[in-house]
Amino acid sequence: MNEQGGNGRAAQPPELFEEAYIEIIGAREHNLQDIDVRIPRNKLVVITGISGSGKSSLAFDTIYAEGQRRYMETFTAYARQFIGEMERPDVEQITGLSPVISIEQKTTSRNPRSTVGTVTEVYDFMRLLFARAGEAWSWKTGKKMVRYTEEQMREQILHDFSGRRALLLAPLIRGRKGHYRELFEQVRKQGYAKVRVDGEILDIVPGMQVDRYKVHDIEVVVDRLRISPERAERLHASLQTTLKMGNGLVQLLDPDSGELRNYSRHLMDPETGLSYEEPSPNTFSFNSPYGACPHCKGLGQVNRVDLQRVIPDDSKSINQQGIVPFGEVRDNITFKQLRALAKKYGFTFSTPIRDIPEKALNVILYGGEKKEKGQKSELAVTMSYASQNEYVYNLAYEGLLNMLQRWYENSSSEKIRRWAEEFMVVDTCPECQGMRLKRESLHFKIDGKNIAELAEMDLSELAEWFEGLEERLSERQRAIARDVLKEIRLRLGFLLHVGLDYLTLNRPARTLSGGESQRIRLATQIGSQLTGITYILDEPSIGLHQRDNHRLIEALKELTHIGNTVLVVEHDKDIMLASDYL
Missing domain, CATH: 1.20.1580.10 (ABC transporter ATPase  like domain)
Known part of the structure; x- marks a missing residue:
């Protein structure tokens, strides 16, 4: 081992010798031949040599392994029984070793959510x-979202509706299904006489309810008054009540012109009344349900059934497994439904897929037409039982592609999910356009x-x-x-x-090369500003353009300048020449 620019060993006072060096005595790990090495601390040290010379055996299997073992020994005996004992490397003695961090060439994470x-x-x-x-903007209108304090709200209402009659409405239900019988009864008992349901003012009567299968907007009419400064106290009292009932949202309706305005303590689109929750860091996390796209669950991609994989050869028939997921013809409910479809649309299981009527094939793949509530499917399926009795049932047919998608998304069986995945391709999420x-x-x-x-x-x-x-x-x-x-x-x-200017933040971590992953971890360590650490790196220059080498060298030097020892297993000439010790 030679120090660049002179023999630093002789210059060290004897009393500081152990503090200034990491000393390895009698290293015999793998192909190391009982070697002794002294490595200066707080320096950039390069370990180089031909393949099989023992570079990694010294750096990782000896120095790093001993550092890990010593770290594990700091745990209690109780904790170590769960971690397991680490084998001591084959070395006589190592002194002057500070806590060790290894930055190896391996992909940072296989997790698809890691970027x-x-x-x-x-x-x-x-x-x-x-x-x-x-700043929040409405996804409906593109307008900037606003929020008001109660005082600002009152002043804005006096400005917007001055001299006009207005109804103060407290929104209770927005865009949801249900009959809301209990809600109407609760509001009636609180003393309110009128509600606005889907834009229509109605009297509240006992037993009142709406169509449970339709989407509704329901507001309570809290007050009806003419807006003027003289009625400011009444407006103030009614506004407080409305805000409490409407969870911070108030609507004012001019019954003469039909003009409706929205005011909110929360972020809101003043034109449509659309409101957002107060933003938090989780609002922008694709790993949190508060921020993730609900369609792709924050992955930016979805698996969809690929028709080409379902029917790779349309010259084959159902009997010839032309529709691959169906497999061989069997006597089960699926093939009974297919026989009923064949009978209805005039084809057989021997008909080539390309010759099956288009309408029939669409039903096979995508399911039958939707029926109104209360109607039965027109698909008559004959079922026979051991008693020799036959029964005809009207059954809805879901469609093969829908079944595959459902099995993939909802099945608790990993085997079924993997099977369904064979017929799928990965697509950009249509909802978030890959933005997660x-x-x-x-x-x-x-x-x-x-x-x-x-x-x-x-x-x-x-x-x-x-x-x-x-x-x-x-x-x-x-x-x-x-x-x-x-x-x-x-x-x-x-x-x-460290030369990673070409990467993007949304680049999946699993797609990074070993060298890129290593340089990312190196940058993270520089950012942590730890001191008194021994860093060990494995060929960090791999995959790095020659023109960016100087940046990497500066980064490695930065670690030593703040009080760390950097050991690099490397063949690159520039890094070797820039090292303090080789």
Whole structure:
């Protein structure tokens, strides 16, 4: 082992020798031949050599393994019985070893929910930024959402409806099915006489209910008054009652013109009354039900049945397994339904799939036409039993593609799910267009961008966007966002420093190469600002363009400058020349 630029060993005072070096005595792990090594601490040290020379045996199987073993020994005996004992590496003695962190070449995570943004925590800080400083826009009208205090609400109502008669309405039900008999009775007992149901003012009568199968909007008429400054006290009292009943939402209706306006303590579209929940960091998390797209559950992709896999060869018949998921013809309910379809539409199980009438094939694949409530399916299926009796049932046919989708999504059997998956392809989610978040979350914006659009930028472009962001924010937003922006810029800087400027935050972690994963972990460690650590890296230059080598070297040097030892197993000439010890 040679130190670059001179023999540092002789320069060390004897009393500081053990503190200045990691000393390995008698290392015999794998193909190491009882070697002794002294490695200077708080330096960039490169371990190089031909294949099989013992580089990894020294770095990982000896130094890292001993560091892990010592860490495990800090646990109580009770805890160690669950972890298991770690075998001591084949070495006489190691002294001067600080806590060890290995940054190896392996994919960061196989979890489909893990991305560059979540692994590096940049996305977590962006979620915090959007929760605090994001501006909400209506997904219905594209207008900016507003919220009022009670005082602002009162002043706005006096301005909007001055001199006009108005009904104060407290929304109770919005876009939901049900008969609401109990709700009407409860409102009647509270002393209210009128409600507005689906836009129509009605008297509340005992036993009142609505069609349970239709979607309804129901508001209580809390007060009817002429809006003027002279009636400000009455407006104030009625407004308080309405806000309490309507959970912070008030509607004012001009009975003469039909004009309806919405006012809310929450984020609301003043034109349509659409309201959003108060944003939190989870609102922008695709790993949380509060933020994830409900259709793809935050994955950005969905599995859908592929007709080409279901019918790969339409010259075959059902008897020839032309519709693959059906398999061989059997005597079960599915084939009884198919026989009933064949009888109804005039084909047989020997008819090539391409010659089956189009309407019949559509029913086989997608199911029969929807029937009105109370009507039975027209598909008559004959069922015979051991008693020799035959019965004819009117059964609805779900459709093969619908069945496959249902089995894949709802089956508790992993075997059935895997079988159904054979007939599926992965598609971009049609609801969120691959952005993973629900539509409300995608309509919170900063400087015209939502969080998913930022996650699609490459890191160099994203860093540039964040660089001048304060100038484009309001004074309130700047005060809120200052500390969060500092953390985001810091982490993006570390990622750019290790040559990852081409990645995007929404890049799945499982698609990263070993070298990319290693450099991400390196950037994360630099960001953690830990000191007194021994870092061990395995060929971090792999997959890195030669022009970005200097950035990687600077990052490795940065770790040593803050008081860490960096051991690198490497063949790259530039890194070897830049090392403090080789």
